[in-house]
Amino acid sequence: xxxxxxxxxxxxxxxxxxxxxxxxxxxxxxxxxxxxxxxxxxxxxxxxxxxxxxxxxxxxxxxxxxxxxxxxxxxxxxxxxxxxxxxxxxxxxxxxxxxxxxxxxxxxxxxxxxxxxxxxxxxxxxxxxxxxxxxxxxxxxxxxxxxxxxxxxxxxxxxxxxxxxxxxxxxxxxxxxxxxxxxxxxxxxxxxxxxxxxxxxxxxxxxxxxxxxxxxxxxxxxxxxxxxxxxxxxxxxxxxxxxxxxxxxxxxxxxxxxxxxxxxxxxxxxxxxxxxxxxxxxxxxxxxxxxxxxxxxxxxxxxxxxxxxxxxxxxxxxxxxxxxxxxxxxxxxxxxxxxxxxxxxxxxxxxxxxxxxxx
Amino acid sequence: xxxxxxxxxxxxxxxxxxxxxxxxxxxxxxxxxxxxxxxxxxxxxxxxxxxxxxxxxxxxxxxxxxxxxxxxxxxxxxxxxxxxxxxxxxxxxxxxxxxxxxxxxxxxxxxxxxxxxxxxxxxxxxxxxxxxxxxxxxxxxxxxxxxxxxxxxxxxxxxxxxxxxxxxxxxxxxxxxxxxxxxxxxxxxxxxxxxxxxxxxxxxxxxxxxxxxxxxxxxxxxxxxxxxxxxxxxxxxxxxxxxxxxxxxxxxxxxxxxxxxxxxxxxxxxxxxxxxxxxxxxxxxxxxxxxxxxxxxxxxxxxxxxxxxxxxxxxxxxxxxxxxxxxxxxxxxxxxxxxxxxxxxxxxxxxxxxxxxxx
Numbered sequence: 269x270x271x272x273x274x275x276x277x278x279x280x281x282x283x284x285x286x287x288x289x290x291x292x293x294x295x296x297x298x299x300x301x302x303x304x305x306x307x308x309x310x311x312x313x314x315x316x317x318x319x320x321x322x323x324x325x326x327x328x329x330x331x332x333x334x335x336x337x338x339x340x341x342x343x344x345x346x347x348x349x350x351x352x353x354x355x356x357x358x359x360x361x362x363x364x365x366x367x368x369x370x371x372x373x374x375x376x377x378x379x380x381x382x383x384x385x386x387x388x389x390x391x392x393x394x395x396x397x398x399x400x401x402x403x404x405x406x407x408x409x410x411x412x413x414x415x416x417x418x419x420x421x422x423x424x425x426x427x428x429x430x431x432x433x434x435x436x437x438x439x440x441x442x443x444x445x446x447x448x449x450x451x452x453x454x455x456x457x458x459x460x461x462x463x464x465x466x467x468x469x470x471x472x473x474x475x476x477x478x479x480x481x482x483x484x485x486x487x488x489x490x491x492x493x494x495x496x497x498x499x500x501x502x503x504x505x506x507x508x509x510x511x512x513x514x515x516x517x518x519x520x521x522x523x524x525x526x527x528x529x530x531x532x533x534x535x536x537x538x539x540x541x542x543x544x545x546x547x548x549x550x551x552x553x554x555x556x557x558x559x560x561x562x563x564x565x566x567x568x569x570x571x572x573x574x575x576x577x578x579x580x581x582x583x584x585x586x587x588x589x590x591x592x593x594x595x596x597x598x599x600x601x602x603x604x605x606x607x608x609x610x611x612x613x614x615x616x617x618x619x620x621x622x623x624x625x626x627x
Numbered sequence: 628x629x630x631x632x633x634x635x636x637x638x639x640x641x642x643x644x645x646x647x648x649x650x651x652x653x654x655x656x657x658x659x660x661x662x663x664x665x666x667x668x669x670x671x672x673x674x675x676x677x678x679x680x681x682x683x684x685x686x687x688x689x690x691x692x693x694x695x696x697x698x699x700x701x702x703x704x705x706x707x708x709x710x711x712x713x714x715x716x717x718x719x720x721x722x723x724x725x726x727x728x729x730x731x732x733x734x735x736x737x738x739x740x741x742x743x744x745x746x747x748x749x750x751x752x753x754x755x756x757x758x759x760x761x762x763x764x765x766x767x768x769x770x771x772x773x774x775x776x777x778x779x780x781x782x783x784x785x786x787x788x789x790x791x792x793x794x795x796x797x798x799x800x801x802x803x804x805x806x807x808x809x810x811x812x813x814x815x816x817x818x819x820x821x822x823x824x825x826x827x828x829x830x831x832x833x834x835x836x837x838x839x840x841x842x843x844x845x846x847x848x849x850x851x852x853x854x855x856x857x858x859x860x861x862x863x864x865x866x867x868x869x870x871x872x873x874x875x876x877x878x879x880x881x882x883x884x885x886x887x888x889x890x891x892x893x894x895x896x897x898x899x900x901x902x903x904x905x906x907x908x909x910x911x912x913x914x915x916x917x918x919x920x921x922x923x924x925x926x927x928x929x930x931x932x933x934x935x936x937x938x939x940x941x942x943x944x945x946x947x948x949x950x951x952x953x954x955x956x957x958x959x960x961x962x963x964x965x966x967x968x969x970x971x972x973x974x975x976x977x978x979x980x981x982x983x984x985x986x
Contacts, residue, residue: 287943567982569973581954582982584646586962586973591947593961595940600954602961603945614928614945623926623941 270373270472272399274318275363276310278327278335278381279350283615284545287599288577296382297334300563300577301543301552307338307381313388317395318377324348324366325381326359351512356467356520358512361487364476365494375399376476378469378520383542384552390538397437398470398534405431407532408479409470410442410525412463413540418454421544421609423447423465423521425533426457442531445521463533466540469520479528486515487523545609546592549575560585566593575605629732629831631758633677634722635669637686637694637740638709642974643904646958647936655741656693659922659936660902660911666697666740672747676754677736683707683725684740685718710871715826715879717871720846723835724853734758735835737828737879742901743911749897756796757829757893764790766891767838768829769801769884771822772899777813780903780968782806782824782880784892785816801890804880822892825899828879838887845874846882904968905951908934919944925952934964 281294289295296307304312307325314323320341326348327335336347348362360378367374377395385391394411402409412425428443445465449457480488490511497507516523525531541548550561560568564578566585573590576583581595592608594601603611617623640653648654655666663671666684673682679700685707686694695706707721719737726733736754744750753770761768771784787802804824808816839847849870856866875882884890900907909920919927923937925944932949935942940954951967953960962970976982 287941565982567973567977567980569976578959580957582646582958582977584958584960584973584977584982586960586970587966588950588961588963591950591961593959595954595959598939599941599943600937600952600959601943601945602947602950602952604947607946611945614926614943617928618926618941618943621926623924623943 269400270375270403271322271371272318272377272395273367273371273374274314274323274377274379275360275367276307276323276325276379276381277356277359278307278310278325279353279359280380280382281328281331281353284609284611286611286615287594287601288579288596290597292331293334294331294382295543297331297338300549301384305338306384306543307335308340310379310381310383310385311339311342313385313391314377315388317392321346324363326350326363328353351509353517354512354515355517357484357487357518357523358490358515360469360471360476360520361480361491361515362494362508362512364471364473364480365491366498368473368477368491368495369498372473374473375403376469376471376473378471380467380542383466383540384548385538385540387538390536393435394437394534394536394538395468395470397434397439398532400434401431401439401532401534402470402475403472405530405532406472406475407441407530408472408475408525408528409439409532409534411466411468411470411536412533413466413536413538415458415462415464418451418458419464420449420451420454422542424449424454424457424462425465426460426462427533431532437537438535440533440535442525442533445526463535464540465521466536466542467521469525470534475530476524479524479530483527484516484518484523490515545611546575546594547605547608549577550605573605575608628758629734629762630681630730631677631736631754632726632730632733633673633682633736633738634719634726635666635682635684635738635740636715636718637666637669637684638690638712638718639739639741640687640690640712643968643970645970645974646953646960647938647955649956651690652693653690653741654902656690656697659908660743664697665743665902666694667699669738669740669742669744670698670701672744672750673736674747676751680705683722685709685722687712710868712876713871713874714876716843716846716877716882717849717874719828719830719835719879720839720850720874721853721867721871723830723832724850725857727832727836727850727854728857731832733832734762735828735830735832737830739826739901742825742899743907744897744899746897749895752794753796753893753895753897754827754829756793756798757891759793760790760798760891760893761829761834762831764889764891765831765834766800766889767831767834767884767887768798768891768893770825770827770829770895771892772825772895772897774817774821774823777810777817778823779808779810779813781901783808783813783816783821784824785819785821786892790891796896797894799892799894801884801892804885822894823899824880825895825901826880828884829893834889835883838883838889842886843875843877843882849874904970905934905953906964906967908936909964932964934967
């Protein structure tokens, strides 16, 4: 079985968890959901599957230091800094180049740094099954998560022909990638046995290089020249600066996976949440008897259905129903929970007014 | 006309403006309502009526330093520190003793430090009229404010026989003091021409000493011994420590004014608010087009009818209706505005849980 390498995608810079998340402190390096950051958890989850020396972390220039601080055990040379953000296809080309320079027969596990996954043991079982199927059939593999609600915020995978099962993990050919659906379509897909697209891929290098060459030729060329520069031991950063800016900004899903044709779907045996907004806190943290989600030094008095988060000040809710309150850094956010997934308009206004030094 | 002295009552230690107000930083030394503290405004308002050297400030041991800092121009010896809190009757006995030691023929204006009054010129006109009537008829005078709503949080004054008018200020005998009424009774009293009891008194020393002797003998004895100690130039603090603890805890309204019989009411020509809770902010500060009351670095986005106050952090409300949000010091409060007058239960819980170092 070819050697498995990992690429942890840690370049995200969202403000959907403002004010806890900032441009300089994105979701993957927050400790909102547990004692460790999502990034540290994503790396820790690889234990027993991929060695730290075989694990790469892709991230952006602005956050490289805070990301590196959450990667204990990962060799500094394995932190791959994208000179500019080029979405996941660019990050995967960069990661694939780093692997190719070392092991052209390798397989690359691509996993986002900012999702919640448990238990780790089932993650490993699913990845191994996906790897086996991908390498056996020369396919690009993606991992699909059985949906537990008709979520409209996720993409879906429609499954085609069965490719059997491995260690209890069912593998199918992917029939279609479906973008975020409307509520009716989401209900229908859940009924039809579609899976959530978790953005986790298992990619044999040969199949990936072939797909890049066929579908994203600029990425294919960048991958090869980056691998050559890295293998030769010199000039890698210069080549990276030169080629990366020229790449189109496109996701691996849209640029490669949806169009490749030779894609397998492994059905995850783990539970998964992309923790895409403050609403996720209510799904993943324990609630009190009144349905509140408290995190940090907070007091919820005669309050219900509310989420209160503080990284320092005492936050007291009195008679509050179904609101989100977050005190983090130099800012406080209050909004009804049903607006919590829609912070963009607020952030745009704060930005326009120059109201926060670091949004 | 006898000389007028002032006693500013600055001993209050409420938590009704928590988290902006704390035990160590009560309402009278907050700048919530304007550029200066309520205490500084109360002293400044006396300009042209009572000289700073004739102005006394009564306060408590815990807050004496922060109170003194808001009393520029007042001689340090005029800051009267109550060894323990004994409500307003005790504070007035102490202030009256300080005046008596200097001028037995004086008249004492008693005014709370933590109310909003404007304009100052009308305050002076009302006080002068009250003083004239009190001295002419040997009465204790109180100032009544024409009600502008059927407030259930205030006490009311029912007027008896007219004593004429002075400089356009109508003076009556007080027929009755009415405690905080229920809504139906409040409506009725507003209809009947009753006035709000503003807790502002104009008290000729002779009439006050007579009333204390008749109604609160322990206070009368304390007043005389304190005055003697102060006049003799020594041992005042020791006498104060000795006698003050022995006083019953009672308000001047309840202990003296309601029972004295010889009380006049002057009808105020100024506007007045006791700013008794966060709700008062919406009465006294300007609102934006959506009915919000912003104070400090706050952003109200798609929000209405809400009050947002910050002394530092950026406070952002998004889609919030009719809530109060206060970020002050080391704490944040969120509650529906209709609960804002009822913080006691919350404070009791925070206290019981030891959740805030300084409540």
